[in-house]
Amino acid sequence: MTVMWKIIHLDEVNSTNDYAKSIAEESPEGTVVIAKRQTAGKGRKGRSWASPQGGLWMSVILKPERTDPRLVFVGALAVVDTLADFGIRGWIKWPNDVWVEGKKIAGVLTEGKAEKFVVMGIGLNVNNEIPADLRETATSMRAILGKRLEFNEVTNRVLAHLGRWYKLFQEEPLNVIEAVKERTLLINREVTVIHSDGEISGTAVDILEDGSLLIDTGEVRVRVVYGDVSVRPG
Numbered sequence: 001m002t003v004m005w006k007i008i009h010l011d012e013v014n015s016t017n018d019y020a021k022s023i024a025e026e027s028p029e030g031t032v033v034i035a036k037r038q039t040a041g042k043g044r045k046g047r048s049w050a051s052p053q054g055g056l057w058m059s060v061i062l063k064p065e066r067t068d069p070r071l072v073f074v075g076a077l078a079v080v081d082t083l084a085d086f087g088i089r090g091w092i093k094w095p096n097d098v099w100v101e102g103k104k105i106a107g108v109l110t111e112g113k114a115e116k117f118v119v120m121g122i123g124l125n126v127n128n129e130i131p132a133d134l135r136e137t138a139t140s141m142r143a144i145l146g147k148r149l150e151f152n153e154v155t156n157r158v159l160a161h162l163g164r165w166y167k168l169f170q171e172e173p174l175n176v177i178e179a180v181k182e183r184t185l186l187i188n189r190e191v192t193v194i195h196s197d198g199e200i201s202g203t204a205v206d207i208l209e210d211g212s213l214l215i216d217t218g219e220v221r222v223r224v225v226y227g228d229v230s231v232r233p234g
């Protein structure tokens, strides 16, 4: 079923994800919270997400039949396809980031309450300034294209792609895994992944049906369910 989006616009909020979680149980699927600025935007594991004016900071309330960690890919795919609409080649850095020209342009943070709702937070640097301490590692659509973008057009594209990928995901989650594989540069690259039990280095070989990353260390093949990947040069 196609989701109907209903957007709540805020000027400022601590985190659109926290706001969306606070209203999720009584809100219909497809409720979207968008804020001009976040004062405490969050990444994973308590990290902060810089959210000055001009970026797209949004959280979408979804109510899938089953919670599934692979849903995070739906957000990343929507961003990559939006970038493509504006002529920007982006790729998915498993599991939840989108990179352009070697720098991070977007991140996805899914949270939720099992079997009740999922809040999918998407942060995309559109026209915003990148804070000085992130300039080595982060970029924006404006920096890539050298011009300001029509913010509402970007928002509408993200939501259109999100609706499409969410529908495909509900029909068959493997649709999404296949698409992620086509849009990631990790496969066959040398990577180091920091995960909950430690660190592992090797060649990224595949993204498996369950969404995990398969790494070949030279001695064994290891499945990593979730982690932070860095790609080694070469």
Ligand code: BTX
Pocket: 014, 015, 016, 017, 018, 038, 040, 041, 042, 043, 044, 045, 047, 048, 049, 050, 051, 056, 057, 058, 059, 096, 097, 104, 105, 106, 107, 108, 109, 121, 122, 123, 124, 125, 134, 137, 138, 139
């Ligand atoms: P992550 O934990 O993978 O990435 C967080 C890291 O990314 C930070 O530690 C920092 O190094 C870097 N970073 C911080 N801000 C930015 C930025 N604006 N652009 C590029 N790199 C940055 C990724 O987490 C998931 C982020 C989700 C953000 C959205 S915004 C709407 C929603 N509300 C909310 O609080 N979070 C989500």
